[in-house]
Amino acid sequence: MGGVLPTLLLILAGVLVGGAWSLHKQGAPRGAVVVTALLAALATVGGVLWLLPGEGA
Template sequence: MSVALIILGGILVGGTISLVKQGASRFSIVLTGVLALLALAGGILWMIPGEGS
């Protein structure tokens, strides 16, 4: 699952860069950037061993 989240985060980072280059609205850039950061953070946190598994 962590690999899937990191891949998704990478795709969203690329989308954010593309939106900036295209001059999209600030809302769409920020929203895509926040989703990218959440996906990357989730992927990294998922790799940390915990008590549940």
């Protein structure tokens, strides 16, 4: 199960990036776009950091 969670996080990041882009193109409030983009960044960082080798791997 080691590779499932990071994969899901990276998929979620992709969906959130698409959502942020869509919100931006539709003229949504800036705050909504920024929050969605930040969540995408957090999901990306989490997925990538999870894949990095570390203690206990």
